[in-house]
Amino acid sequence: MKPRKDAAALLDGETYFLNMGPQHPSMHGVLRLLLRLSGERILECEPVIGYAHRAHEKMAENRNYQMFLPNTSRVDYLGGMIYNLAYCQAIEKMLEIEVPERAEYIRVIVSELNRISSHLLWFGTFLLDLGGITPFLYTFDDREEILNILDRVTGSRLTYSYGRFGGVTQDVDQEFLSMSTAFIKRLRTHFSEYHKLVTGNVIFQGRCRGVGVISPDMARTYGVTGPCLRASGIPYDIRKAEPYGIYDRFDFDVATRNEGDNFARYEVRLDEMEQSCRIIEQAIANIPEGPIMPAKPKKRFKIPAGECYFAVESPRGLMGYYIVADGSDIPSRIKLRTPSFSNLSSMVEVLADTMVADTIAILGSIDLILPEVDR
């Protein structure tokens, strides 16, 4: 009998393809990565997307401006509130609608709560990807509290349609404000728990430090934004760069790190949760009494011919609405510039020359939402 060649020798100099996803247990949503491998080293990576394409941009051209409102929170189901309010703000900008002060403060509070809930979900699932199940249970407990708070005022847990052109649907009561205050207090005591549980863990550090580095130049040429960009040392946050709503009234810092690796992205998101807490506190302290909608809200919205680009900071980065109006009550075109789309496109370069085992860790640290990529 001839001796069997061992596996390494068989593979020597040969490459093969591996499909990771679209139904991979630790893949986020329906993303397929077509990997060309040599042994366990990735030579090339091609993300294949579109499995969750629902034609939101086409739908926008089939219905009037109000009817598109519920679509917006379904584009990114974890940052639904921010998407929903950003759409309202874009329309308000085009129609020059004044938003009452109280509504502006409410918008800031619910947006930042939404951002924290998104980061908490990311925290839990990222650790789940790395094989740690316990942190997931802790963060979902905290996140549940936010969902309860937002459910109380909006009536939904994920896909909020809370914004209206000119304000918000429901006023908040004292109970909402005190629940938010109590939640922030509670979350702050939990941060140290998270650090004890995760940050110093040797396995966690080993899988994160120096892995999946995005350089500042790479980030710029791929249009990477959000925490992924800030972890590469560039302090770009739309809330500071072009403050929308009333964000210019709040005192908060832009969290940054310089390493650009998984660990830096992890730290940036943890810091951001604290900054969001600071913003919510200031908003609760200063929220005025008053109306939450303009005195005479319009029933029918016809937008004069023209166009508008409106960008906000979503939990994943720069989210932009590019709206082209033709004078009727139906949009001529709505382009959704979503952060995950550009962040994911950088994976072609980031994943090249890494090990297969790091793929899930790197993808997890990017915080992808596939419905947002596919729209």
Add this chain to the structure above:
Amino acid sequence: MSREDITLLKESLGKEELLRTLDDGEYAKTGFNYRSQATHDAIPAIAQIYLDRGYFLEMLTCLDRLADDEIFRLVYAFNRFDRCERHALDIDLKPTQAVATISQIHRSANWFEREVCEMFGVHFDGHQNLKRLLLPEDTDFHPLLKDFGRIEDAP
């Protein structure tokens, strides 16, 4: 501010008429600090200058204006990380005209161009991999064209 960049852009290109300034963008109203229009063959040179000057490609999309003006309008948006400086660049194309790719200059254009190609049928010359991005591989229609009809009519 951007005035310098625009001057540089015009000088580097050498031909004033390639880049036509439309207006100052009226940031408060449109979200763009600056708006210009270029011919279809000027885009790689313009994109390179934007890259060298520290800009990133924020968005690239297409507008179907076949019914009114018989053109496709490509809208490029460039922006900066250190200050808000959003520049819109319009390129008008005749229905069968192709435009040069900038995917080797701004990597983010790779997917933006693939999406415009599948949704509108605009061809990008020199693109390495211009296959379908969001739609199935064998799709033979361009759904964001106005004459495609309503979403319910999709095959």
